[in-house]
Amino acid sequence: MLRKFGLVIGLVIALSGCQSSPTFLNPASSISTHEANLYRTILIMALVVFVLVEGALVWILIRDRKRSDDGELPPQIFGNMRVEVVWTVVPILLVLSLFIMTVQTTNNVAVPDAQSSDLNLRVVGHQWWWEFDYLDLKIATANELHIPVGTTVQINLESRDVIHSFWVPQLSHKTDVVPGQHNTMWLKADEVGVYLGQCAEFCGIEHALMRFKVFVDSQEDFDAWVANQQQPAYQPQTEMEQAGYKELTGACETCHSIDPAEINSIKKGPNLTHLLTRTTFAGGTFDLNEANLRSWLEDTEAMKPGNDMEVNMSSQKIDEIMAYLMHLN
Ligand code: CUA
Numbered sequence: 001m002l003r004k005f006g007l008v009i010g011l012v013i014a015l016s017g018c019q020s021s022p023t024f025l026n027p028a029s030s031i032s033t034h035e036a037n038l039y040r041t042i043l044i045m046a047l048v049v050f051v052l053v054e055g056a057l058v059w060i061l062i063r064d065r066k067r068s069d070d071g072e073l074p075p076q077i078f079g080n081m082r083v084e085v086v087w088t089v090v091p092i093l094l095v096l097s098l099f100i101m102t103v104q105t106t107n108n109v110a111v112p113d114a115q116s117s118d119l120n121l122r123v124v125g126h127q128w129w130w131e132f133d134y135l136d137l138k139i140a141t142a143n144e145l146h147i148p149v150g151t152t153v154q155i156n157l158e159s160r161d162v163i164h165s166f167w168v169p170q171l172s173h174k175t176d177v178v179p180g181q182h183n184t185m186w187l188k189a190d191e192v193g194v195y196l197g198q199c200a201e202f203c204g205i206e207h208a209l210m211r212f213k214v215f216v217d218s219q220e221d222f223d224a225w226v227a228n229q230q231q232p233a234y235q236p237q238t239e240m241e242q243a244g245y246k247e248l249t250g251a252c253e254t255c256h257s258i259d260p261a262e263i264n265s266i267k268k269g270p271n272l273t274h275l276l277t278r279t280t281f282a283g284g285t286f287d288l289n290e291a292n293l294r295s296w297l298e299d300t301e302a303m304k305p306g307n308d309m310e311v312n313m314s315s316q317k318i319d320e321i322m323a324y325l326m327h328l329n
Contacts, residue, residue: 022196024169028216029189031109031172038105042098049094109173111186112152119153121145124266125164125177125199127308128206129283131270133263139229140263142270144278146215148222149192157183160266165201168214174200189216205306211284225277233258233273234327244324247317248272255309258328268308275328282307294322 025040027033123145124131133140147153157166159179166185167174175185189195199210217225236245248258255269262271275281278288282304286292297318300309313321 022170024173027170028191028193028195029171029187031186031188032170034105034108035173038101041101045094045098111154111184114154115152117151119147119151120156121153122156122158122263123166123177125157125159125161125166125203125210126268127161127204127306128199128210128304129270130166130197130199130210130212131160131266134226135263137226137230138261138263139226140257140260140271141229141274141278143212143280143282143284144215145197145212146217146222146225147187147189148219149189149216151188151219153187155185155187157185158266160268162203163201164199164203164210166197167200168195168197170195171214171216176201187214189214192216192218206283206304209283209285209304211280213280213284228277228329229274230260231274232260234324234329236324236327238323240320240323241327243320244322247321248324252321272325272328275325277329290322290326293325294318297321 024032025036027036120135122131122133122135124133130143130145131140132142132145155166157175157177159177161179163179164177165174166177168187171187171189172185175183177183193216195214195216197212197214199207201207203210215225236242248256255267257267257271258273260271260273270281276288280286281288281293282296282300285304286296296303297311297313298315300307300311
């Protein structure tokens with residue numbers, strides 16, 4: 001029985017570090033590493049306490065069970081000083097050690113003082129997508145964040161509507177994104193890779209579809225990505241593209257922008273200047289390809305109910321917009 005129990009515990013601990021899972025137990029930053037270490041330490045301490053307490057309980061229940069030849073009540077005892085001291089002092093020491101470890105971890109993951117080498121970002125939560133504004137680099141993108149490996153990223157969190165929560169489990173803990181308030185957090189990724197993020201505060205019907213990706217690039221790849229993002233939008237060539245461009249800089253402009261540097265006016269919808277450099281759209285919900293984009297323009301409501309993009313366009317207009325959109329590299 002105990003052996004089986006040990007096997008289960010071993011399995012839980014092994015799974016909690018599963019390499020492919022996008023959880024904080026598979027950390028790619030010092031923040032998540034500190035948090036994972038604290039979690040594992042507390043888990044092991046709790047398991048030891050559980051096994052000892054439950055083991056003692058079961059053992060006593062079996063050893064002192066009522067037997068058929070038992071006559072009168074056993075001698076009644078009241079209190080045991082030694083046991084009382086042990087079960088008072090040991091939990092106090094355990095809780096104290098948890099407190100000290102938690103304070104240490106909190107200090108280890110606190111936002112570091114700003115340095116000139118930091119990357120400054122503004123993250124804006126919208127129902128239901130993420131806006132990423134690179135304040136120093138003068139670029140804006142959505143739902144897919146690029147950061148260079150090993151660089152401290154200072155993040156200002158803002159919301160345009162309701163409370164959201166910014167969370168990339170493998171890189172950092174959750175931080176609430178509150179309207180009218182400027183919360184801060186930071187990231188510093190140790191390994192190149194792609195990490196999944198998710199809004200972690202219920203924010204309406206499509207809360208679950210408010211995802212994002214963090215691309216941790218080598219410095220070289222990041223610089224190349226930035227250089228491309230800073231380029232102005234594609235200039236329309238054909239008549240169809242011209243018509244699409246006119247639409248995008250007309251009616252669509254109310255919510256979208258195709259100016260790479262438009263980061264100071266927080267619009268309702270994502271900056272589309274380099275839309276096709278992203279792999280997903282609509283809050284990380286759909287793969288970004290021609291078929292999905294066309295379906296989106298045809299009926300956004302069917303694809304992501306409750307979203308703010310109300311469009312009702314003729315297929316002619318959709319063709320024109322698509323002709324231009326598919327060049328926004
Ligand atoms: Cu935004 Cu949940």
